[in-house]
Amino acid sequence: MNEAETVETCVRKALACMREHGIDGEVLIADNGSTDGSQQLARDAGARVVHVDAKGYGNALMGGIRAARGRYVIMGDADDSYDFTALLPFVEQLRDGADLVMGNRFKGGIAPGAMPPLHRYLGNPVLSFIGRLFFPSAIGDFHCGLRGFRRDSILKLGLQTGGMEFASEMVVRSTLSGLDVREVPTTLSPDGRSRPPHLRSWRDGWRHLRFLMLYSPRWLFLIPGLVLMTVGLVGGTALTFGPVYIGKLAFDVDTLVGASAALVIGFQAVLFAVFTKVYAAEEGFLPEDRRVRKLVDIVSLEKGLIAGGLLALAGLGGLVASLVHWQTRSFGTLIPSESLRLVVPSATALIMSFQTIFASLFISILGIRRTRETPIDVAASAAEEAAEAVTREGGKTVNRESTKA
Secondary structure: OOOOOOOOHHHHHHHHHHHHHHOOOEEEEEEOOOOHHHHHHHHOOEEEEEEOOOOHHHHHHHHHHHOOOOOOEOOOOOOOOOOOOHHHHHHHHHHHHOOEEHHHHHOOEEOOOOOOOHHHHHHHHHHHHHHHHHHOOOOOOOOOOHHHHHHHHHHHOOOOOOOOHHHHHHHHHHHHHOEEEEEEOOOOOOOOOOOOOOOOOHHHHHHHHHHHHOOOOOHHHHHHHHHHHHHHHHHHHHHOOOOOEEOEEEHHHHHHHHHHHHHHHHHHHHHHEEEEHHHHHHHOOOOOOHHHHHHHHHHHHHHHHHHHHHHHHHHHHHHHHHHHHHHOOOOOOOOHHHHHHHHHHHHEEEHHHHHHHHHHHHHHHOOOOOOOHHHHHHHHHHHHHHHHHHHHHHHHHHHHHHHHO
């Protein structure tokens, strides 16, 4: 959008690269509503221009990818910061069988002034590290704007994001789908525009981070939940039998209440991790996880109801014991350090029992398999309908001929 200062240079460099290496290809400009006449400049330089109505980095790129005619697509910003005369390494990797080839600016070289220090030393390294941590990816530069891919492979992923997080989504979805993802060094130079860039550091950085977290229920829900559950269970179990002293520090029923809260919150987070994985797999946002599917198959609705019922019985038993304890005090004033050791674990068991029952019901709903028509099914149905129509028309013709006779 509005790259009149640099779009001609980018188009000519890309065309020159293809001529030099005998590549049969085209240069496609996905215009996202330019008002500076850059569309005609691109056409005059030899590019094909397609207009994309939906605003946003991801929307513009997906519009261009869908309109592309080649087997392979190499995408890059039209600000002359990437070297479009050095695209052969991407093409060679694609010809060798790669589905996605990422550029790595940190390995290829970043010219002085080409990347703000905030992006170079904090934003890109941190977000790329989180991407590698959350997903089984070895990519060192998640946000490099120069990358090549098989057009059909990327279209099959059904990428959804329309903003700058599209760059992360392509890498994450490709990795989770088991595509062949590789990396080649590339260079980054200062862009040739005089206006400020479209990128907004904090806003777009947060969008990338948010996407990475939402696509990784394990790190968003499961691991924090397991940590909280462990702390709550260990601490709560120890404090149920009496105070715990560590040096001069004394942990008593107040800490027991906190441990109970940690256990309940952690358990809820673990359940959310399962909910998210099942839902995302059923809707096609994430590949189906065999471990989650096996867990759902093993932990049936009936087993979940039984587990929840047993927890409820344990909680009710504890509450009955607390009432007996109160009776021994003639239903008068209780000593909190004694009574809470019965009430808190009992209430916690009751809360978790209902969480378990409701979770079992919800997972059973999420796990209901829906019938999905494949393209083959649609084609077969259309053929059957056409055959029936021909048969009906043939019968009418015979009837008409019989009537005339």
